[in-house]
Amino acid sequence: LPLPTYAFQRDHYWMDTPKSSGDLRSVGLEVSDHAWLGAALGLADGEGHLFTGRLSLAEQPWLAEHAAFGTVLVPGTGLLELALTAAHHVGAERVEELTLLAPLVLPEEGALRLQVVVSAPDAQGHRPVAVFSRPEEASEEVAWRQHAAGELSEAGAAGPDDHAEFAELAQWPVAGAEQVSLEGFYDDFAARGLVYGPAFQGLTELWRKGNTA
Known part of the structure; x- marks a missing residue:
C-alpha cells in the first residue's frame, strides 16, 4: 500500500487514573482512615501496634505553606x-503528653516513610507512643529518626480538666486578659523567616494575660 507523504501523527487517548493502594488486608495489614497513615498492624505478641505511612510534597503540596527559613x-x-x-485506633482516649524531639523536614524531591509505634499499656493504662521517619530511597542500613515521644491514656485517666492550673480556662476569655490585634501578624512572622501560607493562617483571635498569650 502507498504510504502517506507527511509525517505520522500520533494521538494518545490513555486515561490518567489515580494510583491504587491495593488491598492491604490481602497482605495481613489493617487499613487506616488517616490521610498520612495508610496501614496499621497489631503485633503478634500483643505488646503494641505499628502504623505506617508516607509523606511527600508531591502528594501533600499544601504542607509547603509551612516553612522556616526556606525549609518545609x-x-x-x-x-x-x-x-x-x-x-483512637488502640482504644485510648487522649494524648496525655507529647514531646517533640526533632523537626520533621520534608524534602523538595522524594518522600518520607512514617512509622508510629504504640507500646503495650502499663498498669495505669498508659501507652508509650513514638513517631519516626526515614527517606523512602534510603537503604535498610539507614536508621529511622525519632521526631516525637509521648504517652497515650485510656478512658478514666486524669486529663487537663482535672488539674487546677487549667481551671481559669473554663471562662473565655480569661478574666483580666487583653485582646491582641492580629493586623500584620503573619507578615511579621514571614519577615523573620517563618512562612505560614493560607492553609496555616487559622488564628482568629489572640489574648494576653501578663506574659502568657
Missing part, C-alpha cells in the same frame, strides 16, 4: 494528630 517543616500539630489517630 511538618507542623507539630501534625505529629500530635498522628499520635491521636494511633490513640
Whole structure:
C-alpha cells in the first residue's frame, strides 16, 4: 500500500487514573482512615501496634505553606494528630503528653516513610507512643529518626480538666486578659523567616494575660 507523504501523527487517548493502594488486608495489614497513615498492624505478641505511612510534597503540596527559613517543616500539630489517630485506633482516649524531639523536614524531591509505634499499656493504662521517619530511597542500613515521644491514656485517666492550673480556662476569655490585634501578624512572622501560607493562617483571635498569650 502507498504510504502517506507527511509525517505520522500520533494521538494518545490513555486515561490518567489515580494510583491504587491495593488491598492491604490481602497482605495481613489493617487499613487506616488517616490521610498520612495508610496501614496499621497489631503485633503478634500483643505488646503494641505499628502504623505506617508516607509523606511527600508531591502528594501533600499544601504542607509547603509551612516553612522556616526556606525549609518545609511538618507542623507539630501534625505529629500530635498522628499520635491521636494511633490513640483512637488502640482504644485510648487522649494524648496525655507529647514531646517533640526533632523537626520533621520534608524534602523538595522524594518522600518520607512514617512509622508510629504504640507500646503495650502499663498498669495505669498508659501507652508509650513514638513517631519516626526515614527517606523512602534510603537503604535498610539507614536508621529511622525519632521526631516525637509521648504517652497515650485510656478512658478514666486524669486529663487537663482535672488539674487546677487549667481551671481559669473554663471562662473565655480569661478574666483580666487583653485582646491582641492580629493586623500584620503573619507578615511579621514571614519577615523573620517563618512562612505560614493560607492553609496555616487559622488564628482568629489572640489574648494576653501578663506574659502568657
